[in-house]
Amino acid sequence: KAGVTQTPRYLIKTRGQQVTLSCSPISGHRSVSWYQQTPGQGLQFLFEYFSETQRNKGNFPGRFSGRQFSNSRSEMNVSTLELGDSALYLCASSTGQGAYEQYFGPGTRLTVT
Amino acid sequence: DQQVKQNSPSLSVQEGRISILNCDYTNSMFDYFLWYKKYPAEGPTFLISISSIKDKNEDGRFTVFLNKSAKHLSLHIVPSQPGDSAVYFCAAEDSGTYKYIFGTGTRLKVLA
Numbered sequence: 001k002a003g004v005t006q007t008p009r010y011l012i013k014t015r016g017q018q019v020t021l022s023c024s025p026i027s028g029h030r031s032v033s034w035y036q037q038t039p040g041q042g043l044q045f046l047f048e049y050f051s052e053t054q055r056n057k058g059n060f061p062g063r064f065s066g067r068q069f070s071n072s073r074s075e076m077n078v079s080t081l082e083l084g085d086s087a088l089y090l091c092a093s094s095t096g097q098g099a100y101e102q103y104f105g106p107g108t109r110l111t112v113t
Numbered sequence: 114d115q116q117v118k119q120n121s122p123s124l125s126v127q128e129g130r131i132s133i134l135n136c137d138y139t140n141s142m143f144d145y146f147l148w149y150k151k152y153p154a155e156g157p158t159f160l161i162s163i164s165s166i167k168d169k170n171e172d173g174r175f176t177v178f179l180n181k182s183a184k185h186l187s188l189h190i191v192p193s194q195p196g197d198s199a200v201y202f203c204a205a206e207d208s209g210t211y212k213y214i215f216g217t218g219t220r221l222k223v224l225a
Contacts, residue, residue: 035215041217042216042218043202045213045214048211055211090156099145100145102204102213104157105156106156107155107156
């Protein structure tokens with residue numbers, strides 16, 4: 001079974017630009033969650049999509065948005081990039097039902113200059 | 114408000130000895146707990162989990178203990194090996210809302 005894939009793996013953007021990251025979950029998984037990882041802050045939860053609906057949301061500003069398509073693939077968009085948005089963005093897929101473990105992709109390293 | 118806390122940012126242990134990583138949580142609605150391991154430049158990988166109806170779960174060298182009254186869980190690695198050197202995250206899930214929260218991680222270094 002193929003794992004979680006994320007594209008692109010690396011990205012360099014300048015302040016004020018916007019960016020879209022993509023995540024393809026494991027086949028059959030209906031839940032996709034997005035996390036931001038920065039040094040010392042662990043994995044900060046952005047949002048979770050389940051069957052094309054946002055089911056849970058973290059405490060990030062509205063510049064961070066996402067969506068999920070009918071094939072469970074998900075995209076995350078960050079508008080008006082700030083230097084502080086530089087981070088590793090991880091997506092995780094799961095069945096999303098009951099008690100479950102998440103399976104992570106390798107992440108997208110975003111650098112904002 | 115950090116609902117899942119790992120108060121030790123780093124830990125060093127000699128090879129062959131026991132590694133104990135700790136995690137505290139505040140939300141009594143969490144009922145499923147997990148540990149993940151992360152190497153640099155990779156996504157976290159699932160290690161072991163425990164349901165709130167249990168107080169211990171074992172898988173090879175890894176054992177997770179849950180103390181619900183203290184809202185505390187720990188991961189024991191025995192014996193520790195150099196390949197265990199990584200960042201370990203604990204996570205908690207509220208299976209009613211499917212809310213899933215991670216701690217800030219503990220960097221484990223196993224010294225040969």
